[in-house]
Amino acid sequence: MVKQRRRDLTVMQQLARGPIDIPYLMLVIILTVIGVIMVFSSSYPTAMNEGLSPTNYFVKQATFGAIGLAAMFVIARINYQTFRGLSVFVLGISIILLVLVLPFGYGRSTVGAQRWISLPFIGGFQPSEIAKVGVIMYFAARLSKRNTEKHRRLPSRHPLSGLHAWLDEKGVLEPIPYFIILGLVAVLMLMEPHMSGTILVLVGGASVLFAAGIRLYWFFGGGAAAAAGLFFIMTQTSYMATRLTIWKDPWNDGENGLGKGFQLIQSLYAIGSGGLLGVGLGKSRQKFLYLPESENDYIFAIVCEELGFLGAAIVIVLFILLVLRGYWIAVHARDRFGALLVVGITTLTAVQVFLNIAVVTNLIPSTGISLPFFSYGGTALMIQLAEMGMVLSVSRQIPAPKQE
């Protein structure tokens, strides 16, 4: 396709070629670079112990990081309006993958859950990562048009037509299709099982629904239901009960801290021994086969140990800035679709960061949530950067401030 000259472009097209948001881009790059460095630092003892080259994990992560950044730029150049149409396909594909992962996936032997699926060229990845994006994209695309959406009416002779009209007016009926989609995805993911992924999908979807203006009582009701469900799971099921005891006292795991509390204890040792300034980059001791998953879910503990409270705080502040800038882009977005898309992605990122750090520091009982940009995992990083690309794409169409 021959590149069109600027004057030949429509207003729309000109807008789509606006400048991308530099602060957001810088934050993404900084976090990615720090994340890849931390993967190197935290993974080499594990790699050596597995008989691999010390740089094995680092090289892989750096490669994916580079590809991911390139992909992010490509996506940022795409006019995000095209995502409206794509969203149905992304959601559809992710649901198909979530179905396929059950018979064809893998992961049961390593983590006890069928979460990964291997595709040609792409390699192994978690369909749930795609599902998160798919849900957000689809919800944003559809909810951005909710004011123009035709309200189905029952024939007036229908006995329930009055009730239906009343419910419709009160907004009761509106979110039901979304709930059905969320429910389907959630059920599929719980079959893997993938509790933490389910939570993130629900959070992503809910944030878009919330921002789009779904009546608040749904959230109060949903929040109450979630709280009740959580309370039930915590108190009535043994699965959560053990997690809860370990949360209260990691040493009380029946094996004196060598059983299920071990990872958490090691994480606390790492964080605690970091002190104010840390033991120095690369000098973590806990990564020497003490802290399991030190390059993955628990990488933030190594950050705390090596860089201290100061380093950890700076990383969190970077995340906060990223999130704030994300919402800034959302409220300045050119249209509702862009706004909702960015709100979904940003909220998802924020919640993921919060949950990961809260687990690592034992603020909340453990769930297996990885830290965006940091945790080892090539496709996850790529998908994360692709999401960032979408945000940047939205940022390009922010109208420039009027020059008087």
Next chain:
Amino acid sequence: MAQRNRGRRIIRQKPDRKANRVIFIRSLILMGVFGCLAFLPLFVKLWQLQITDHDYYQELAVKQQTRDSTVTANRGTIYDSNGTVLAMSATVYNIQLSPNDLRETQETYREKVEKAQESGGSLPDYPEPTNEFIASNLAAILDLDEADILRRLEKDSQYEMIKWRVDTEESDAVQEFITENHLSHGIYLMPTSKRYYPKNSLAAQVIGWVNPNMDNVGAYGLEAQFEDELSGQTGRIVTAKDGNGTELLYRFEDYYDAMDGNDLTLTLDATIQSFCESVVQEGVEQFEVQNGAFCLVMDPNTGAILAWANSPTYDLNDPWEISDPVLLQYIEDVKSGAYTEEEAYQKALAEGCTQEEAYDKAVDAAVGNAQLSQWRNKAINDTYEPGSTFKSMVLAAALEEGVVTESDHFYCSGSVMVEGYGSPIKCSNRSGHKDQDLATAVANSCNPAFIEIGQRLGAEKFYDYLEDFGFLGPTNIDVQGESASGGQIIWSRESFTNVDLAVASFGQRFNVTPLQLITAASAVINGGHLMQPYVVSQISDSDGNVLQHTEPTEVRQVVSEETSARCRAILEKVVDGGTGKNAAVEGYRIGGKTGSSETTETGRTIVSFLGFAPADDPQVVVLLAYDNPKPVSPGANVTSGGWYIGGGSMAGLKAGELLEDILDYLGVEKSYSATDDVLVPDVTGMTVEQATEALKQNNLTLRTVGEGDTITGQIPANGASIPGGSQVVVYLGVDVPTDQVQVPNVIGLTAEQAQAKLAEVDLYLRVSGASQYGDNVVSYEQSVTAGTLVDRGSTIEVRFNDATASGEGL
């Protein structure tokens, strides 16, 4: 076109202020919640973990991340004053088996054999390391039970320690066995440290020992007292390890050097110490002493302890082993019947044990008592009534205060009444010493005279001197066991009555430690200086740098130089013909004071002698005491060996022998005496006149045999050393007899009688002990047993003492 159409459709999304506003507000709400609020608890939690609880987590983390291995420091050596090693540490080995490793070794052997059989190569040139082979060899080398080793070899175990701290000889043999039979994978020699006491029991109660069962920490004596100096600083190697326990040698390595312990140099002299110990041990046997003995030797001028012996004693290399004959007898007695008298037996029965159990408990208790008794340093842990030896201090105080002079006379009727006490206080001589001057009163150890001296001093002054001589507090010696108060059991100043003063004047009814007594006595004779006694003269580090050198410390001047000199003169008379005459040594000027202490136990006497020499310039002061010599029958005053139970006849006698040995060893010059040994000149070929003249120059006389002018032979031969004043036999034309003669028995004879008897067979008498004082002094020991054949002209040394009541020396 399609794209454009889609674009147009998109543009058709209608601007909707209300919808936009909802999104705007709700996005801001999400921004507030997830962009700010949610992260606050994370900061709080991180602050709590990393700042507030940092130390707690760091400590736990470091504990799991590091391996802390210790490097043992070498314990310091203890030397005597001449550099003789009294205690040292050496590396020895524990023998450890690893049954699991040995199985691998056995497997390797079998593989070798198989391989050799397959390829036709040669078989291993050493025997198959079967369990039986290993067990039987190790049992032989280490003197262990073969079946036990075999049983442990069959265990599924990584480590089996089969013998601890083996001698070098055994560990070398094990090493050789390992090398010869290729067993380095399975039998291990683990280095550890062992304390050696090369002189065995020498100064056992002073040096003390380390307890190998408790990390070689000093348990008794100087080993315990100077634990901090001797033990050194254990070193540490801190290495990082990973979660699997593998050492990360290139990271976080910290090395804290082990600091070897410091060496102690003592004032004790191993030679003098061994003199003391043999004198103590001889006396215990000779006098049938039942409750042990002690002997202290001190340099009176510095307070340095030269020797410190106790009985019963033990081998420091095995402190639990009981080897003292008296203690062994005690245990034997308990086992064979006396157990019913043991407290433990009665207690066990009362607690409902069977007779057998009670018996076992009684025997165990007896062994325990015996061990405690042999570890006990009597001369500092225990107190005793000083008895008459204390009169030296009373004498010094009285002379210093001017209440008596040498010209004063005291009358002793055999007893004296003291105001405030109902019955007369008796003197040891019941018929009384009659009139005596001061020196005689001291030499007689006359109680009434000392009661009068005490009265002249007065209670107040007397008590002042008790204090000044150090009897009311500790000597502050650097030896374990002195009680903080000093240990003495004595009246308080307020309750010190006239009667107390009277008995205290002759050393009774109060208790002091032997160390307090010898320290005070030193002050009496050294010019009046009360010195602080000490045993450790120097502490030096392992490189020989002196860290601390003990300088003699004068506590105070108690009496003047002049008073001290007068005391020395008077006390010399005690040995020179007084109650202490048995301590006399030919050629040396010895002063001293005898003592016999009553105890609360009936029939138990502690006989002691306080001696010093040379009397005019004391170099050593000795306190020797035997606790409870066994009377031949209850109430008797002699032992079954005929020894009179008294300070002079027992302690004085042995102290004389001891002082002679010490003075000879120290090289103190003997004063001239007519009976000193002289060399016999060659008189063969001379005329009788010439020979008489030549011999006279050497303080010798001659007796001729045969007739003629020229001397053809002589006995003893040229160059022999015989006592001065002896007769040389010269032969005039007669052959010198070359046969040997039988030594006659001269025991029980006076010096004159012995000399005559020996001269009959051409033998010479060398006298030692109390020789010149009256008919009571008879020989009790001769250097060559009667009946032995010796050359004519040999010298026989004979020891004399006064074994009768007049030499009792109370």
